[in-house]
Amino acid sequence: MNNDIIYMDNHATTPIAPEVLAAMMPYLTTNFGNASSIHPFGVAAMDAVEKARLQVAELLGCSAEEVIFTSGATESDNLAVRGIAYACREKGNHIITSTAEHHAILDTCHTLATEGFETTYLPVDKYGRVSPDDVEAAITPRTILMSFMYANNEVGTINPIADIAAVAAKHGVPFHSDAVQGIGQLPSEMESLGVDLASLTAHKIYGPKGIGALYIRRDAPRPQSIFHGGGQEDGVRPGTLNVAGIVGLGAACELAKNYMKTGKNCVATLRDALHLKLTARLGDIHLNGHPEQRLPGNLNLCFTGVQSHALLMGLKSVAVSTGSACDSESVKASHVLVAMGIPNELALTAVRFGLGRYNTAEEVEIVADEVIKVVSRLRELSGN
């Protein structure tokens, strides 16, 4: 890996914090026991798992019994939506979500349609937010679940989760939130957010990939397991526990809790400095997402006239993301930007800067200079 490249794609994934790696190492080497074994190797592994569960619970302000370990947020989202749909099938078949959700939610709802479940996909406003009034209007006597993300992974917009939770509670509808991008960066206490279930993943908070959790409030309906096997994780998520990963998730949660007290504003300050410099030196920039209600490290910009893929190819020392996906035949605009009403042509110019814990003011200067240089050159070439 080229260490000269400045990493600003922390919504895609984050590097493992050194403290997290150090906590994991014994469980990748000498302490390799299966947490289900009853000999000392197994007991040591299970002790580590339970300590990590407490660390996760402390960040979420919940009790350890309310945390189920999974392989990441895709699995947590699938388990929450499909598991609640199956568990509540007797009561109804209607789910409510939004058009700006992650594909782990959208595609799960799409596939449930083949099994007789119906989903209402609510629109979002121009910032990417769901309206609690729209949520209330969409509820029917057959509604068994609603799922809305805490903060959007592309544009960083924060949903009014507590207000939506109040609507859900008023109508007695279980409320799941894909809270992957918010947990560890925004207030993370489940009780104050008011959600019944929430998905999180370690690799967005400086932990390892392939490990996550699902918070299930004590008095919420229990998702029906979508896997069959041993009885681990209370039977909700059977399978041999990923002890090293779980230890890493626990350590990452503890670090995040401490970091939120001190570091959050630093990231937002760097992000704003980057935005300011780009706006001052380049015209025709459009900020995607809410100007205030957004993740501290998120800066999603459209550079009019410059295709995001061309810009990324031109950036030699910066790692950022486009707001579009390539398939073999075409480049498709992000479904989130389209849902926000951004015209297709403009959406294809979107670039996501995801600043994180380890970025510095010096890096912001270098990134800004390089982006200004490449955008100016591409605009010149295309006559814009």
Ligand SMILES: Cc1ncc(COP(=O)(O)O)c(C=O)c1O
């Ligand atoms: C909002 C959101 N949900 C779900 C996921 C999937 O998480 P994981 O990679 O842990 O499966 C991601 C990661 O890209 C995400 O940003």
